[in-house]
Amino acid sequence: MERDRRILLISPRIDSRFTKSYRPELSENLGLAYLAGYLESRGVTATILDLNSRNLNTEDLINLVKEGNYPLVGISGNSPYYLSDSINFSRLFREKGIVSHITIGGHSATFRAEQVLNEYATLDSVVRGEGEITLYELFEAINNNRDLRGVLGITYRDKGKIQRNENRPVITDLDNLPFPNHYNLEAAIKSGESAHILTSRGCPGGCSFCIVPLSTRWRPRSPRNVLEEITLLYNKGARNFVIDDENYTGHCDRGRDRAIEIANLIIDQGLRIRYKASLRVDDINEALLERMIASGLTRVNVGVESFNQRQLDLYNKHITPEQSVKVIEMLIRMKLNATLGMIMFDPYVSLDELQNNHDNMRRFATHFNFKKTRTHLRPMKGSAIWSRLKNEGLLIEKKDYDDFYHFKNPEAARVFESMECSKETMKELERDYEKFIEAYLKLGKKDRVLASSIKSTVETKMTLMWLDILQHLINSAKQNRTNSPVPQDIIEQQKKISKLLSDAMQLY
Secondary structure, three states: OOOOOEEEEEEOOOOHHHOOOOOHHHOOOHHHHHHHHHHHHOOOEEEEEEOOOOOOOHHHHHHHHHHHOOOEEEEEOOOOOOHHHHHHHHHHHHHOOOOOEEEEEOHHHHHOHHHHHHHOOOOOEEEOOOOHHHHHHHHHHHHOOOOHHHOOOEEEEEOOEEEEOOOOOOOOOHHHOOOOOOOOHHHHHHOOOOEEEOOEEOOOOOOOOOOOOOOOOOEEOOHHHHHHHHHHHHHOOOOEEEEOOOOOOOOOHHHHHHHHHHHHHHHHOOOOOEEEEEEOHHHOOHHHHHHHHHOOEEEEEEEEEOOOHHHHHHOOOOOOHHHHHHHHHHHHHOOOEEEEEEOOEOOOOOHHHHHHHHHHHHHHOOOOEEOOOOOEOOOOEOEHHHHHHHHOOOEEOOOOOOOEEOOOOHHHHHHHHHHHHHHHHOHHHHHHHHHHHHHHHOOOHHHHHHHHHHHHHHHHHHHHHHHHHHHHHHHHHHOOOOOOOOOHHHHHHHHHHHHHHHHHHHHO
C-alpha cells in the first residue's frame, strides 16, 4: 500500500506588538518556506498553514487538521513570544482526537526541547536546529514505522521517557538547498510588499543576548546562487526585497567582498530593485555602502544597542560608542535611511547610563528611526545572558517563556516601570498611530509615497515625545519623586501628533 507522503506545517499568529511596521498577512515564515522547498524536492507534499494570512478561528483550524489526517504536523516555535501558543495547538489537537505525530521546531523550541516535552505530553518531538534534513528523516521514520534513534537533531518521547539524539551538523553548502517555497509571494507583490530572502546562515558576532545563530560559523550562499533567486522572484514581479540574514556580511573581509559582488551582479543584470539589510557597526564602510546603494540598498538595520561602553561589553558587541557615532554620521552624510536598534534597559543599568543614551538618541532622532526608547534586554533561554542572570539569581522565569529579571538599581527599575505605565497614558496616541500605519500599509505605491513624509514626521515626533518622557522620569528618579505624572507639555505633544494623524487619515 502506498504510504501517505504529506506534511502540514503551521505558523502561529505573530503577537500584534511586533507587527506594527508591516502587514503580517502578507509576510512569510521563511523557515517553513525552506522546509517546504526541501521536503517537496524529496517527494513529500508540504502544506503551509500560516495563521497570519489565513483567517481561521480555532474550530476551523482544528477541523482542517483533523480532516487532513496528516502523518506529521509541524509547528513553528521560533519565537519565545509565541512559543506557548505554538505548544498549545498540540493540546487542542489531542482534545479533538487528532493522532498525527506533532513536532515543534525553531530557535526557542530548540533551547527548551526537554522542558516543553516534559511540560506538554501532547507533543511528540522537537526538531532542534536547522530543520530541513531532520524533518525529512523524522517524517520517513514515522511513515515507515522505524525507530527514531537514528534521526539526528531531535528530542522525542519514547515509552514515556524523553530521549535526546545527537545534534545534527549544520548544512555547510547552502547552494545545495532548494529555494524556499515562497507561498505568499503573489499577494505580497500585488500589495507592493517586500519579498524576503536569506543569503547566509550563522553569525560569528557572539552577542550575549542572542539565540538566533545556531552556529557561530558564518555560511554564505554564493553570489551567483543569490542572484539566481533574486532574478527568479524579480521575473515574478518582485521589486522590493528584505534580506533576513542574521549577519549579511559575516563580520569578515570575505563577507564584505561577497556583498559587493552581489551588488555588482544586480547592477550588471540590470535588476532595478530596492532592498534592506542588517549590518554590524564594525562592518560598515563607505566603499561597501556606496556599491550597495548603487545596487538598490535603501535602508540598513544597525544594532547600536547602547552609547555606554559598560552595556556594550555586557552585550558582548565588541564595539565602542565612538564607532557607532562615526557610522551614524556616515549614514547621515550618505543620506541612507537606517533603523538603529537600542537596548536601553538591562539589569545593571544606572540613571547616568540612561541619561547618556537619552542624550545621544536625541542627538540623532531627527535623522533616524530608533527602535523605540523603552526597549529592554530580553533574556532568552539559550543565550549567554540568560545563563548569567540565572547564576546571579536575577532571572525571573515565566510560564509563557518570556523571561525577565530583577534590576540591581531600584531607581532605574522605577524609570522602567514608569515608562511602561506611561504607555497607558499614551495608549490613545499609540492606537491612532497603529490605525494610521494599517491604512498606510494598504495604500498603493503612488499614495504611499505621498503619505511617507507624514509617516516620517509622525515617527520623529513620537520618538522625541518618548525621549521627553524618559528625561522627565530620569529627573524624577534623581529627585526621588515617585508616581510622577506625565507633564502637561508632553500631553500637549500627544494631542498635536494625534491631530496630525487624524488629518492624515482624512486624506486616505
